[in-house]
Structures are given as C-alpha cells and as structure tokens.
Amino acid sequence: MNIIAVSLFLLFVFVTLYITYWAAKQISNRDSFYTAGGNISGFQNGLAISGDFMSAASFLGISGLVFATGFDGLIYSIGFLVGWPIVLLLIAEPLRNLGKYTFADVASYRLQQRPIRTLSALGSLATVSLYLIAQMVGAGKLIQILFGLPYDLAVYIVGGLMILYVTFGGMIATTWVQIIKAVLLLFGATLISILVLYQFNFNLNQFFSTAVQNHELGSKILNPGGLIKDPISAISLGLALMFGTAGLPHILMRFFTVKDSIQARKSVVYATGFIGYFYILTFIIGFGAIILVGSNTDYLKPNGGLIGNNNMAAIHLAHAVGGDVLLGFISAVAFATILAVVSGLTLAGASAISHDIYANVINSSNKNEKKELFVSRIATIFLGILAIFLGIIFEKQNIAFMVGLAFAIAASTNFPIIFLSMFWKNLTTRGAFLGGLIGLLVTIALVILSPVVWVDVFHFTEAIFPYKYPALFSMTTTFFFVIFISLSDRSSQAIKDKKGFQEQFYRSITGIGIEEGKKH
Amino acid sequence: MKDISHLISIKKKMVVPLLFIIMFSYFLFITCIAYFPEFLGQQFFNSTISYGIVFGFLLILIIFIVTLVYVFLSNKYLEPEIKKITS
Numbered sequence: 001m002n003i004i005a006v007s008l009f010l011l012f013v014f015v016t017l018y019i020t021y022w023a024a025k026q027i028s029n030r031d032s033f034y035t036a037g038g039n040i041s042g043f044q045n046g047l048a049i050s051g052d053f054m055s056a057a058s059f060l061g062i063s064g065l066v067f068a069t070g071f072d073g074l075i076y077s078i079g080f081l082v083g084w085p086i087v088l089l090l091i092a093e094p095l096r097n098l099g100k101y102t103f104a105d106v107a108s109y110r111l112q113q114r115p116i117r118t119l120s121a122l123g124s125l126a127t128v129s130l131y132l133i134a135q136m137v138g139a140g141k142l143i144q145i146l147f148g149l150p151y152d153l154a155v156y157i158v159g160g161l162m163i164l165y166v167t168f169g170g171m172i173a174t175t176w177v178q179i180i181k182a183v184l185l186l187f188g189a190t191l192i193s194i195l196v197l198y199q200f201n202f203n204l205n206q207f208f209s210t211a212v213q214n215h216e217l218g219s220k221i222l223n224p225g226g227l228i229k230d231p232i233s234a235i236s237l238g239l240a241l242m243f244g245t246a247g248l249p250h251i252l253m254r255f256f257t258v259k260d261s262i263q264a265r266k267s268v269v270y271a272t273g274f275i276g277y278f279y280i281l282t283f284i285i286g287f288g289a290i291i292l293v294g295s296n297t298d299y300l301k302p303n304g305g306l307i308g309n310n311n312m313a314a315i316h317l318a319h320a321v322g323g324d325v326l327l328g329f330i331s332a333v334a335f336a337t338i339l340a341v342v343s344g345l346t347l348a349g350a351s352a353i354s355h356d357i358y359a360n361v362i363n364s365s366n367k368n369e370k371k372e373l374f375v376s377r378i379a380t381i382f383l384g385i386l387a388i389f390l391g392i393i394f395e396k397q398n399i400a401f402m403v404g405l406a407f408a409i410a411a412s413t414n415f416p417i418i419f420l421s422m423f424w425k426n427l428t429t430r431g432a433f434l435g436g437l438i439g440l441l442v443t444i445a446l447v448i449l450s451p452v453v454w455v456d457v458f459h460f461t462e463a464i465f466p467y468k469y470p471a472l473f474s475m476t477t478t479f480f481f482v483i484f485i486s487l488s489d490r491s492s493q494a495i496k497d498k499k500g501f502q503e504q505f506y507r508s509i510t511g512i513g514i515e516e517g518k519k520h
Numbered sequence: 521m522k523d524i525s526h527l528i529s530i531k532k533k534m535v536v537p538l539l540f541i542i543m544f545s546y547f548l549f550i551t552c553i554a555y556f557p558e559f560l561g562q563q564f565f566n567s568t569i570s571y572g573i574v575f576g577f578l579l580i581l582i583i584f585i586v587t588l589v590y591v592f593l594s595n596k597y598l599e600p601e602i603k604k605i606t607s
Contacts, residue, residue, distance in 0.1 A: 074576040078549065078579050082579075085583055085590075086539075205568055205569065208573075209568040222561055224561070225557075234554040238546065262594075265590070269591050276584050279580065509524060509528065
C-alpha cells in the first residue's frame with residue numbers, strides 16, 4: 001500500500017467532509033438541497049460539469065484504450081465531447097428558463113404532470129442506476145488494485161462517503177466535491193503529460209514515432225482500427241454519444257444550479273474547454289504509456305499484459321514519470337473522482353424519486369416542502385445502499401455494456417421527450433408518455449438482443465440484433481411513436497397540452513417568470 | 521406576451537449554422553473512420569502524426585470554438601433583444 005496515496009486520500013476525505021458539514025448548515029429548503037439555491041457561478045458550474053464527465057472510467061478507460069489501440073481512444077473522446085455543443089445550442093437555455101430541479105419539470109411543463117413525471121423519473125432512474133453500477137464496480141476493482149483493499153470494503157467506503165456527502169450536503173457539497181476533484185484531476189493529468197513530453201523535448205513528431213516503434217501494432221496505432229467497422233454502427237454510436245449527453249439527468253440537473261440562462265451558457269463553454277483539454281491529455285497519457293510503460297518489465301506481468309489491466313496504464317505512467325509521489329497523488333485523485341461522480345449520480349436519482357415521484361405523483365395534492373426534503377434524504381440513503389448492494393452483486397459480471405445502455409436510454413427516451421416538449425407544439429401527454437415508454441422498452445430490448453449482451457453476457461453464439469449500438473433505431477422509434485401518437489391524439493387533454501405551448505415557448509426564450517419559478 | 525418573432529429569427533440564424541458545422545464535421549469524421557481508415561492513417565506532411573490525429577484534435581478545437589462563438593453572439597445580439605422584451 002502506498003502511504004502517500006492513503007494520506008492524500010484521507011486528506012481529501014477530511015476536507016470534503018468538512019465542506020459537507022459547512023454545506024449542511026446552509027441547507028434549509030429544497031432549493032439549497034437540489035440546486036445549491038441557484039448560487040453557483042457559470043465558471044464553477046462548468047468545472048463541476050467537467051468533473052461529472054471526467055470520471056475515473058473516462059480518465060483510466062480512455063487512456064487505457066489509447067494505450068491498447070492508439071487512435072481508437074480518440075474516437076470515443078470526441079464522441080463524448082460532441083454532445084456539448086448540442087446541449088448548448090438546443091437545450092441549455094430553455095432548460096434553465098423552464099425548470100427548477102429536474103428535467104421532468106421541463107418535460108411536464110405544459111403536459112399532464114403524473115404520466116410525464118413518472119416516465120421522466122423512470123428514464124432518469126434507469127440511466128442513473130446503470131451508471132452507478134458501472135461506477136461502483138469500477139471503483140471496487142480500482143481501489144482493490146490501488147490501495148490493496150478488499151473489493152467489498154472499497155464499495156462500502158465509496159457508498160458510505162457518498163451517502164454522507166449527499167444526504168447532509170445536498171447539491172452544495174456535491175458541487176464543491178466535484179469542483180475540487182476536477183481541479184485535482186486536471187492538475188494531475190497535466191503534470192503527467194508535461195513530464196512525459198519533457199522526455200521528448202516537447203517534440204510531438206519524435207514522441208509519436210517512438211510510440212509507433214514501441215507498440216506491437218506499429219504504425220497502425222495512428223489510424224482507425226476495429227472500433228467501428230460499418231457505417232450503421234458509426235452513425236448509431238455517433239447519435240448515442242451526441243444526443244445522449246443532452247439526456248443525462250445528472251448533467252441536466254447541473255443547469256438548475258446557476259442563476260440564469262447567461263450563466264447556463266457560460267457553464268457549457270467552460271465545461272467544453274476543460275473536457276476537451278482533458279481528452280487531449282488522456283491521448284498524450286495513453287501514448288506516453290505505450291512508450292514508458294509498455295516496454296518496462298516493472299509494469300508487465302511475466303506472461304505479458306499490464307499489471308492490473310489496460311486501465312492501469314495512466315497509473316503506471318504516473319509512477320514511471322513521477323515515482324511514488326505522483327503515483328500516490330494520482331491514485332488518491334482517482335479515488336476522489338469516483339466519489340464525486342457517484343455523488344452527482346445519486347443526487348440526480350434521489351431528486352427524481354422525491355421531487356418527481358413523491359411530490360408530484362404520489363402526494364401531489366398535499367405539497368409540503370419540508371416533507372419533500374426529508375423524502376429526498378431518505379431516497380439518497382436508499383439509493384446509496386442500493387448502489388453498494390448492486391456493486392457487490394455485479395462484481396464478477398460483464399458490465400461493459402452498461403454505460404453504453406445508459407447513453408442509449410438517455411438519447412432515445414429522455415432526449416426526445418425533452419426536445420419535443422421544448423420545440424414541438426403538437427406534442428401531447430399521450431404521445432410523450434406512450435411514445436417515450438415504447439422507446440424505453442425498445443432501447444432496452446435492442447441492447448439485450450445485441451452482441452454486447454446476447455453474446456458477451458448470455459454467451460449465445462449469434463446476436464439477434466446485429467449492431468452493438470442501437471441509438472439509430474431506438475431514437476427513430478421514439479421520435480416516430482411520440483409524433484404519430486401525438487398527431488392522432490384527439491382527447492380534450494391534447495387540446496390543453498397544445499394550448500400551453502405558446503406561453504411555455506415564450507418563457508423558454510425570454511426567461512420571463514424564472515424568478516417566480518425559483519422561489520415558488 | 522410581447523412579439524418575439526425577431527428574437528426567434530436571430531436565434532435561428534445563430535443556432536442553425538453552428539449546429540450544421542458540428543453535425544457536418546462530426547459525421548464527416550465518423551464516415552472517414554468507417555469508409556476511409558487508410559486515408560486517416562496517412563502521414564501529415566513528413567511527420568509521424570497521421571491525418572486522423574490532426575483531424576481529431578482539430579475537431580476538439582472546432583467543438584470548443586463553436587461553443588465560444590455561440591456565447592459571444594448571444595451576448596452581442598441575443599441578450600440585448602431579450603432585455604428589450606423583459607424590461
């Protein structure tokens with residue numbers, strides 16, 4: 001066990017728990033719990049958003065992918081990044097102008113509350129749970145390798161700390177934990193990259209040619225490999241990544257933490273800048289690992305392959321260029337990263353339960369802010385325990401498909417509902433609810449029948465649905481059914497739904513009414 | 521409710537071209553990967569750096585610049601219009 005890693009991590013825990021204590025004193029109502037009272041600045045929110053995206057999975061996973069395949073890692077990074085201009089151009093401002101706490105506020109703005117909130121909460125919880133499982137399992141395995149702790153204990157620590165942060169500190173603590181971690185991670189990744197490039201006198205040409213000489217694939221690491229083989233998969237993956245970001249509940253929720261649409265826009269610019277910069281660093285780190293880790297027997301198993309696995313490339317590289325100190329620092333940062341990301345996810349899930357399901361579906365006649373706040377805390381604890389439980393169950397399962405499925409659901413259920421409710425005046429409650437539900441079921445079914453689950457998890461020889469990425473089909477299905485059912489809807493509710501569009505659209509563009517919405 | 525048709529037309533003029541730039545360059549990138557992987561593997565001038573890497577880094581830059589341009593245009597053209605309506 002690395003003493004530096006453990007002490008730095010303990011320091012991080014101490015500081016973040018102190019922040020949670022400080023945040024807890026400020027949490028008096030729903031506003032402060034769900035959205036930090038809307039007092040986060042665009043710059044702070046941009047950092048926090050980038051923190052949500054720079055998970056341990058993307059830091060270690062993408063640098064590991066670059067280490068193994070070279071160029072292909074960049075395809076993923078760019079896919080994750082390209083969702084941001086979409087968020088900015090299409091939904092950030094109307095989202096801020098129409099919503100208060102969850103994206104369901106926006107989706108159900110002029111539609112019937114109960115069915116739309118239920119559907120949105122379902123979409124949110126599905127996305128959040130899949131993400132949480134992936135993060136928890138990843139966390140357990142990572143901490144097992146980094147700190148030598150047993151898998152179960154690691155999962156308990158992550159789950160326990162996350163419950164403390166979110167239950168007591170709400171969005172205020174979650175945001176600050178995310179900001180601190182984002183700064184640490186950006187600093188650490190920058191330091192590794194500079195130390196690596198320093199060895200090549202910052203000569204990129206020499207850097208890449210040395211990597212080519214060191215890699216068993218040779219110059220193939222500079223061109224696209226096997227990640228995307230056919231155009232359908234290419235477009236389908238592209239759509240999922242592009243529009244999935246605009247449907248992730250924990251990301252959308254962050255836009256309610258700033259005061260207005262000007263700050264919401266700023267958040268995206270800062271976030272895009274930080275995330276883009278970070279992905280460039282992971283690319284350099286991956287190539288650096290090819291040179292300095294892949295050829296050093298200290299980091300290899302006797303029979304080949306990295307100690308740990310390919311995801312350890314960045315960690316080994318930190319050791320190779322900065323010794324035990326940098327290794328300790330990066331390990332602690334990786335741990336902190338996991339904590340921050342699961343906290344954001346849990347808060348988004350808890351708000352879907354308390355604000356959407358409890359306050360607006362189950363108990364809509366009897367609104368009581370104090371009770372809703374209490375329910376959101378209970379929901380946090382419940383989700384935290386569920387995450388620990390699922391993390392332990394899924395330890396030995398193949399979970400590679402989960403983040404892909406989360407993105408597919410976000411792109412094929414959440415995004416169409418949000419987008420159409422904002423911009424299409426003929427959307428009706430029935431169309432959104434039934435179409436969204438069909439879309440959700442079709443997405444899940446296609447993923448189960450696809451090679452990533454049917455073959456890789458269930459071990460059938462051939463997949464029923466041939467493509468790895470369903471978004472092209474599932475997104476079109478949702479859009480088709482939502483539009484078709486809405487257009488054929490002749491109910492009296494449909495007339496009300498359409499009537500509300502004008503006022504909603506006016507507010508979504510001008511922001512008039514937003515102050516009133518905030519206090520409520 | 522005041523007339524916001526002018527505001528909407530300004531917004532459309534900003535959003536549509538920027539959206540097109542993003543969609544076009546991203547799907548061009550993806551299409552090259554699916555159809556012309558050899559082309560992306562070719563070397564950029566006399567270096568070891570491939571067209572694919574240059575294209576990829578350029579795309580990251582384009583994505584960032586598009587968000588920057590949008591905020592710049594919003595502050596310059598959109599916000600004064602919104603202020604006119606809200607005040």
